[in-house]
Amino acid sequence: MILKNLLSEKRAAILERWFEMVLDSYPADTSSFLKQQKNQFANPVGAAISQGINGIFEELLSGKDSDTIPAFLDNIIRVRAVQDFTPSQAVAFIFHLKKVIREELEKEISENQISDELFAIEARIDKMAMLSFDIYVKCREKIYDIKANELRNMTFRLLQRANLICELSEPEQALIGSKNLNVKRKEVTK
Amino acid sequence: MAKLEKPEELIKIDHTPPKKDWMDTPAEFKEGMYCWGAKGKDLKILDFPNARDWSPKEEDWKLPENWKDTILEAMADRLSKYRSFRLFMDICVRCGACADKCHFFIGGGDPKNMPVLRAELMRSVYRKYHTTGGKIFGKTAGARELTLDVLKEWWYYFYQCTECRRCSVFCPYGIDTAEITMMGREFMNLLGLNTGWISGPVANCYMKGNHLGLEPHAIMNSIEGMIDDIETITGIRVNPSFNRKGAEILFVTPSGDLFADPGTFTCMGYLMLFHELGIDYTWSTYASEGGNFGFFTSNETAKRLNSKIYAEAKRLGVKWIIGGECGHMWRVLSQYMDTWNGPADFLEVPKSPITGTVFDNAKSMKMVHVTEFTADLIKNGKLKLDPRRNDNLKVTYHDSCNTARGMGLLEEPRYIINNVCNHFYEMPDNTIREQTFCCGSGTGLNASENMELRMRGGLPRANAVKHVRDQHGVNMLANICAIDRATLSASMDYWVPGVKVTGVHELVANALIMKGEKERETDLRGEPLPGKEGKE
Structure with missing residues (x-):
């Protein structure tokens, strides 16, 4: 409980340092824009990072595995998955939190003998890191899906007019997951 | 022996990219950020x-x-x-x-x-x-x-x-x-x-009149498919004409509306509206492209591709032209066509045959945007509309860059949407109208190989859509651009799942009560209308 109180006290400093570390992964001109522009519509990336890390930190303090953690992680990772980052760079921000906590609470950690608590917090951060990998891969898969779907949509009407579309079985329809396409398929084959 | 870094030294990773002057930093070509190069055969067709x-x-x-x-x-x-x-x-x-x-x-x-x-x-x-x-x-x-x-x-x-x-x-x-x-x-x-994604469509357009390279029978065949669908949904068989000399109005739309969903539903909307009005209009299978990818290569090419619109209007002897929902098409038409290929003094100043309204804004160009035409119909009470048919939709409107900033078309689409839908929500002020954010894929960047680029560029728009989705439950993003209809679908899929994309005239046609229509069970997409769910 001691560590949790300390984290709570140093909340603002930790979040600020963490935010800066994430932004340091961008070129200097970009990170100053991401830092300074506070309007969430003029600066969606800065807003996503800021809201995301705030949310993640709150969840960490709450000590519970809530359903909202993936959403906060997703806010940040979805953006970084299409930016100039390798997979490890895209999710590295979650590990930065460990470094920030250790640096901000360096004195308190050594004075208060709270290594057990620190280990528990760090284990939770590691868990979030694993979740981050999953989210990152899902984002990348989505990009590939979108590319494939675009190709399908471009050719679908042509195939339909050429009567080259056949009706799918129910499991196949479920696989595609588009009711709309199924309707059309039926119309063509009747 | 080489010096081994201590753990505390190893953890000191500098994430800041090296600071060099921009002139000393050559471009690094990253996958997903650029389109493929042009094909020699396409460049040859165009004498490029x-x-x-x-x-x-x-x-x-x-x-x-x-x-x-x-x-x-x-x-x-x-x-x-x-x-x-x-x-x-x-x-x-x-x-x-x-x-x-x-x-x-x-x-x-x-x-x-x-x-x-x-x-x-x-x-x-x-x-x-x-x-x-x-x-x-x-x-x-x-x-x-x-x-x-x-x-x-x-x-x-x-x-x-x-x-x-x-x-x-x-x-x-x-x-x-x-x-x-x-x-x-x-x-x-x-x-x-050039890029393949631009020069391919330009070559197609030069040879066959449209970006997709559709020949006359393919265009007619595609529209016939839509006519069948309209009959299934409304019980009414619309009967458009093609290349008909002596028609009063020529209709030109981007070819994307002819083949790719959801643009095809917008196209069905035009067909239904014009049929209901009974106006004397014709499609052309030659001037079969409103868009102009030539605009993304050179001034001369854009002019060359554009020339077919007035030429076809002259050949058919029409009085004026209506243009469909498209973005860059309208920047080209409204800012360049008249001086490139005009004056079109063989045409008349557009006058709505239904309301008698004279479109003075198109006095010289002789071409009217379909949302201007439809907004005028609604304003004069000429359409019977049941907006409840769109009650399953919570709609927001994306101003296309070119129609908003290139020609100031801001109110007409909103006026129409407000008359055909009961649930309309604006996105934040700094993301709409003159300040609208691009879909992220205009000017021929709507290929698939540059998807990362498109997603980055699409983020600011998508972020505003996400806001209205979370605040108001918005599930439909309306727009008046063929490229938007194609590319925002992908952007929504990645950034704001659950939000679909539509043209404004799809919404119009859903709400439009046509003379002699049967009781409709579904919307143009084949989805059950509100209150008709659960019926087969």
Whole structure:
């Protein structure tokens, strides 16, 4: 409980340092824009990072595995998955939190003998890191899906007019997951 | 023995990219950020220079030996021809007002996507060859030689601009950065440095009249498919005519509406509306493209492709023209067509045959946007509408860059949506109307191989949609642009799942009560209408 109180006290400093570390992964001109522009519509990336890390930190303090953690992680990772980052760079921000906590609470950690608590917090951060990998891969898969779907949509009407579309079985329809396409398929084959 | 780093030293990782001057940082070609190179066969069809297959990924771009002279001569020529170009090269004071207004910079973070810096890529070369300061002081005066690296940097970044002109709205001098990009692309066009996604459609359009390369029977066949669908849904068989001489009105729309969903539903909307009104109009299978990808290659090509619209209007002997929902099509029509290929003095000033309204705004061009036409019908109470049929939709409206900033078409689409839907919600003020964010894929960047670029550019728009989805439960994003209909679907899929994309006339047709129609069970997409769920 001691560590949790300390984290709570140093909340603002930790979040600020963490935010800066994430932004340091961008070129200097970009990170100053991401830092300074506070309007969430003029600066969606800065807003996503800021809201995301705030949310993640709150969840960490709450000590519970809530359903909202993936959403906060997703806010940040979805953006970084299409930016100039390798997979490890895209999710590295979650590990930065460990470094920030250790640096901000360096004195308190050594004075208060709270290594057990620190280990528990760090284990939770590691868990979030694993979740981050999953989210990152899902984002990348989505990009590939979108590319494939675009190709399908471009050719679908042509195939339909050429009567080259056949009706799918129910499991196949479920696989595609588009009711709309199924309707059309039926119309063509009747 | 080599020094082994201690753990505390190892953990000190500097995430800041090395600080080098932008001029000393050549463009690094990253997968997902650029389109594939043009095919030689397409360039040949268009008589474009240096027709050959090439790939931006290869070191050798197969350029002609005198490539540098070609560009510099073209630059000198355009500077003498277009006063705006020289002005835009000279007057920027680098105040930075535009810097953070570009969707690619906002979503991607690459400083060379700041409009000021993207323009500087060209200004630096301009200074070297056209200003005394630049000639004498070189780099100190912000000037640099045109080298192969510079050319590649141009190519990489001028194909990372959608010419949306959002940055220009904020420029105190009114510099139109889009025109700088257009010029950059025009110069590179002289070396055959086109993209496949642009030159393919341009070649198709030149040969067959539309980007998709649809021949007359394919166009008619596609529309017949829609006629069947309309009959299934409404019980009414609409009966459009094609290439009919003596019709009062010619209708021209982007060919994307003919084949790709959800544009096809918008197209069904036009068919139903015109049938219900009983207007004397015809489609053309020759002037079968409203869009103009030639606009993304050179001024001359754009003019050449555009010429078919007036030519076909003359051949058919129509009185005026209605144009469908499209973005860049309307920038071309409203700002260039009249001076390129006009005056169209063989046509009459457009006058609605239903309301008698004279469209004075199109007095010279003779072409009216379909939302202007429809808004006027609604204003005069000429349509029977049941907006409850769209009650399952919570709609927001995306202003297409070109119709909003290029021709000021802001109110008509909103007026229509408010009359055909009961649930309409605006996105935040700094993301709509003149300040609208681009879909992220305009100007021929809507290929699939550059998906990362598109997603970055689409983020600011999607972020605003996400806001209204979370606040109001918005599930439909309406727009009046064929490229938007295609590309926003992908953007929504990634950033805001659950939000679908529609043209405004699809919403109109859903609400439109047609004379003699059967009780409708579904909307144009085959989905059950509100209150009809659960029925087969």
